[in-house]
Amino acid sequence: MIIEVNGLTKKYGDLVAVDNFDLQVAEGEILGLLGPNGSGKTTVINTILSLLRYQSGEIKVFGEQLDPDRYDLKARIGVVPQELAFFTNLTVYQNIDYFCGLYINDKAQRRQYVDGAIQYVDINKYRKFLPKQLSGGLKRRLNVACGIAHRPELIFLDEPTVAVDAQSRQFLLDNIKNLRDHGSTIVYTTHYLEEAEYLCDRIVIMDAGRSIASGTANELKHGITVKEKVTVTFDQDYESLEERLNALSNVLDVHKLDERKYLIRFQESNSNLKKLLDYFSRQGINFLEVYNELPSLNDVFFELTGKELRE
Amino acid sequence: MKNLGLNIKYMFLETVRDKGAIFWLLAFPILLSTFFFLAFQKLDAPELTTIKVAADPNNPYYQILETIEVLDLEQMDEDTARAELDEENLTAYIKADGSLLIKKSGAQVSIVKGIMDQIIQMQKMQLPPERYDFTAVYTKDEAVNLSAMQYFMYTLIGMISIYSYFTAVTSFSTYQANISTLGARLSVSPLSKGTVVLTSAIVSLIFCFLSNIIALLHIQLVLGVELVNNLAPTILILFVASLFGVAFGAIISTSNKLQMDGKIGLGTTVTLTLSFFTGMMNPQVKHFIEDKLPLLAKFNPVAIVNDALVSVNVLADTAGIYLPLVRLVALSLLLFLISMIWIGRRSYDSI
Amino acid sequence: MTVYKAFLQLTWRKKIIIIPIVGIFLAISIIITVTVQEKQSFEDVSLKIGLVDHSESELSRDLISYLESGNQVHLIDADATEQKRGIFNDRYDLTMTIYENLEQNVLSGQKAVGMIKNRQSAQAYFGEMKVQKFLLFSKAAYENGKFDTARVREALTADSEIQFLAADQAETENYVLVYFSSGAYIFSLLIFLAVGMVMADFGDEQLQLRNEVSGKSKLSFQQELLLGQITLLVISLLPIMLYPLVPGGNMTRIYLEHLGPIVLNVALLCVAILSIFNFIYSLSQKHTTISAVGNVLSMGFGFISGGMVPREFLPDISLILARFFPIYYYININEAIYQPDFTWGEILPDILIQLGFTCGFFALNLLVRHLKQKQWRAVKN
């Protein structure tokens, strides 16, 4: 294990930000920390990095305790903090060169790494720009470049894609996968479900400082009761429709979404749509639209917490 | 101490491109010294020439008083004299009984009173006049030419060098996780404490020293106050003063978990206090400290700088400055050492 | 009142640093008055004499004990350089070195005491006169191979009488005046430090703009903020304002007699400087900049307005420049208050000017904020 966290509890005064939290990160995987705002993702990372003191628990990085003066361990880590963090009066190139230079002594190698990082986040056009001349999204890309240029073994990325446009985001995500493929282990926090699902080998879902579930995206989705969701819009009102739908086999529950629009959730995914359509034609029920979905991570979160992750 | 060069290069660039900071670095000493110049221009009172006194011509002392050089004696009756005294055209009126009429006390009144005392006292001695040897002058004078302006300017330079802690606080605080996200980021890098302290110290020292030199040049060349008679030791003093300013900034930055505003407030207050102890607002305070708290006086950097500048440039005493300067360097190194122990590289309850 | 409350909460959080600063400022104010109080004397000037006695004879001891009455004599062992340093530092008004063979020197009419002094200062002249007189008398009273010290000592007690033109009222009121004159610098710097400190957390410009955009009008936002700042100031200045009640005696009596105008004067100064602070703050939120500006303005104008150096020593140009900052008018009022013929009418112009500073800079502050907000909206759209 690259990272092992056991029973971590961190309080800010009376506020419990992280509550008896466990985490294992294996070598070469992208681990996603998924949770809503304020769930404690950043706090977990800062505690692992020994920026923050904590009340109880045990943290091991590379199998050892990461004390503030363990420069040898820190040299193997790269961090992209959630907030922008670079020198305001140094150019894009100088910033990346500086951060890379904290880890890489050799000049030629450093130049190569810095160029690599610049390609990586696609800011080649802006090498000579000062940060204040960059747009918000470009600043975030610079922020990423500063944390990964030295090609660390272990990388923490704290919501690196906020404010980055869709195209660049895809590019960035692919490159993060690329980093993993070159042997880095990555801890990635986000509250974007799609991102977590697309990118992460394993996901830990956090809420209110606790880890409420973990596994691959598929494992998580299979772990919950809902297996399939069907949404139907009818052409008119039918009598006691909700009860009739509820009585069907496999149906977990029925939610009225709109005037004539219903969401039906099934316990098994066993040709539910076909059975449903058969039932409609038998009963002479006409519909305007019908579609089915497999459960998402949002459903996982909803089932575990009773809250929507997506607003 | 890996990559010290790289750190210094980029820290220097980061500082030198901060236009606001650079502006204040230059403007601060120039503005303050100009204000001081304006305030102390007339503080060097004119030399004592004569003292205006008056007496009635029938006054029995009139003839003796007329012979005394320092007095400028006028004939006047008491009523006129009262009016003149009130207008402060007159220092004292001597009445027929030898008593003095004055408006307010002061050195000049004391001199007149001393003269009148002497006349009365000679009567009391009951010796014949020929026993007095009025030709003998027992005192041998040496007047030193010192101006209050110079004195305050030397203090000001001491103060400005401490004020250069601004630059150092900013620089040292860059590396602290609780001050900025940049600080947090640097704290998780393998940047060693030694590199951090050396980088900040060297870069700040360059700017602080520059600021001091500018202050000196401005006072000497633009304001025209003669400060430097012995350049080499003066430069040495300024360098040591800047070194201390930087060390002071380092300790202000690292000794507490305050935010930037708190650190700056703390630094300003300490600087004000040290300047105050050096007699900036009231010279008596300096002597009070020297007498009652000699250790504080010995290690008060503003006082050390002031004294050293006076020694070298006014008293032509270069040998005497080295011990205090060594003390100041030692104090600076101690502060750097403590900063190094305290700086960053620690965990916080909250960042 | 959300803004007001938020400001007070921030103030409370900064107490760890604000309280010591206020404490130190109070201590400095007190020390200044204490040293001034010591200097008050209605009679002879008291000299600070540094004295080196190489003679150590009976005559030299007599001379020293004569000088010691009414003066501070420091017996020192210092060479000429050290003596000059003492004079330069204003530690001594003059230094004296009694040469080795004092008695022979006096009898033969030779130089007997070396003096170092700063130019022809009146103080130094007075000291020199005393030495000369003592030695003149001593030689005159020399008889039968002995100095008749008893006779000289007896004669020297004779004293001429001093009458004052009028009971010197203004002088006794000096220390309340001095306390509040040198207070100008302290008040001004304290405003920059204490208010600046709390404003730092308010300083997130975005936050302010968001506040302003989100319905809360600029004016009411600024008003609540100002109210918060004034509350903070009242709390911080309270110890300095209460101190004159502690010593009792003259100081407290005079303070209480003039309490109304004094408090008004301090209040006017504080709101005027607060207004200037807010204007500067609207231009820059950098701690180092604000602190540098605060230091330069407070110290600079404190000096050239006559807060620390008496006005008679200030050149005209200083006093003209000083008019551009509220401290000047504060000192005007402070100097008028204790006059026996003081009337409110005579300080009215100063009061109006202070209010002018307050309103003028408040308006400028609003203007800058308005312009910035426009700019910000333009960027956002």
Ligand SMILES: Nc1ncnc2c1ncn2[C@@H]1O[C@H](COP(=O)(O)OP(=O)(O)OP(=O)(O)O)[C@@H](O)[C@H]1O
């Ligand atoms: N410095 C701090 N002092 C006090 N409380 C804090 C501090 N930092 C965070 N918190 C609180 O701790 C909890 C966890 O915060 P954290 O920043 O770890 O959340 P997060 O999951 O990273 O959220 P986000 O998605 O918004 O980044 C929150 O309730 C937050 O308000």
Ligand SMILES: [Mg+2]
């Ligand atoms: Mg976060």
